Amino acid sequence: MKIGIVCYPTFGGSGVVATELGMALSKRGHEVHFITYKQPVRLALLGKNIHFHEVHVPKYPLFHYQPYELALSSKLVDMVKLHEIEILHVHYAIPHAYAGYMAKKMLQEEGITLPMVTTLHGTDITLVGNHPFYKPAVTFSINKSDIVTSVSESLKADTLRLFDITTDIQVVPNFIETKETATTYTDCQRSMMAGEDERIVTHVSNFRKVKRITDVIKIFYKIQQKLPAKLMMVGEGPEKEKAEYLCEELGIQNKVMFLGNSTEIDRILCFSDLFLLPSETESFGLAALEAMVNRTPVVSSNTGGIPEVNKQGVSGFLSDVGNVDEMAENALKILTDIETLNTFKEGARKEAEKFDIKHIVPLYEAIYEQAFKLA
Ligand code: GMT
Numbered sequence: 001m002k003i004g005i006v007c008y009p010t011f012g013g014s015g016v017v018a019t020e021l022g023m024a025l026s027k028r029g030h031e032v033h034f035i036t037y038k039q040p041v042r043l044a045l046l047g048k049n050i051h052f053h054e055v056h057v058p059k060y061p062l063f064h065y066q067p068y069e070l071a072l073s074s075k076l077v078d079m080v081k082l083h084e085i086e087i088l089h090v091h092y093a094i095p096h097a098y099a100g101y102m103a104k105k106m107l108q109e110e111g112i113t114l115p116m117v118t119t120l121h122g123t124d125i126t127l128v129g130n131h132p133f134y135k136p137a138v139t140f141s142i143n144k145s146d147i148v149t150s151v152s153e154s155l156k157a158d159t160l161r162l163f164d165i166t167t168d169i170q171v172v173p174n175f176i177e178t179k180e181t182a183t184t185y186t187d188c189q190r191s192m193m194a195g196e197d198e199r200i201v202t203h204v205s206n207f208r209k210v211k212r213i214t215d216v217i218k219i220f221y222k223i224q225q226k227l228p229a230k231l232m233m234v235g236e237g238p239e240k241e242k243a244e245y246l247c248e249e250l251g252i253q254n255k256v257m258f259l260g261n262s263t264e265i266d267r268i269l270c271f272s273d274l275f276l277l278p279s280e281t282e283s284f285g286l287a288a289l290e291a292m293v294n295r296t297p298v299v300s301s302n303t304g305g306i307p308e309v310n311k312q313g314v315s316g317f318l319s320d321v322g323n324v325d326e327m328a329e330n331a332l333k334i335l336t337d338i339e340t341l342n343t344f345k346e347g348a349r350k351e352a353e354k355f356d357i358k359h360i361v362p363l364y365e366a367i368y369e370q371a372f373k374l375a
Pocket of ligand 1: 013281
């Protein structure tokens, strides 16, 4: 198949999922075209079966807001015609499903049928999409997609609760490459980060308010009072400064490393002993799954789709949002004794294997086939 993929190319989970899916589809012989404003950060290889087409938005001083949706839908029309793209898979409803639908209608005028699959990722539904300013357009574009998928049961329920949905929503969970060679490093440089007696705790996110990264610092503060430990904070975002100040205030700045964005988080996760994800909400929690595949247990909140990924007492523990005391206690339950830690590490890996990419890519292929029939 010739598949067009639209996504956010940045460090968000939806862009990561879209990129990994595109790369996997190309390896299975499909021709994949990424159409977005920047080359996706995880898109390492371009080749015969994998292409990137940049959407340019010319700046014009008259416009207060530059019309990205317009540029995207025009680019989609051009690329579909030029490369004979047969199906469009848009990740994130805003504004991709909307722009995709416009492209579909423009192509229809020329006698070209373009089936469209929309994958909902979370923030497009729970945080942004249901704002009254966007809601009618988001509802419309979801209902007009040939097939709609969501990354968890929890996100499906949220979508049905928050929007007036007239179309079926299929749950296709996020996935991960579990091949040992793809995820474990022989040059795992643990000694560069911490002493042998220290436990390494990690958090990876885009440091937005929803991630509650000051909770991460508070949990770690309690952990390091009981055992020697270091905290790796991976990512960039608006809450970073607040977290840095909190570390100073608590006197733990020399135990916390803010590492910035990384395209190789497996290199950090391979020496991590625990992952913290105390988010306010998460449709899935891809970051937790990426930790688990690297044998890093997870202490998280029990919100949204996280319980579908992190299993209580097996891959880690879950607590109510904001319950930092319990999260710290749970972290210590896992970290204090090496045998317990190793049991949780294996538990995390086993749970992650249930989300192996090899189970999920065929589901998307079947959905594309189904979309052809519906369009
Ligand atoms: O969580 C973010 O800040 C990024 C966001 C996105 O839209 O890219 O992630 C969402 O999609 C991911 C991939 O499906 C999920 O793993 C995240 O849980 C979800 N984030 C939220 O629901 C807050």
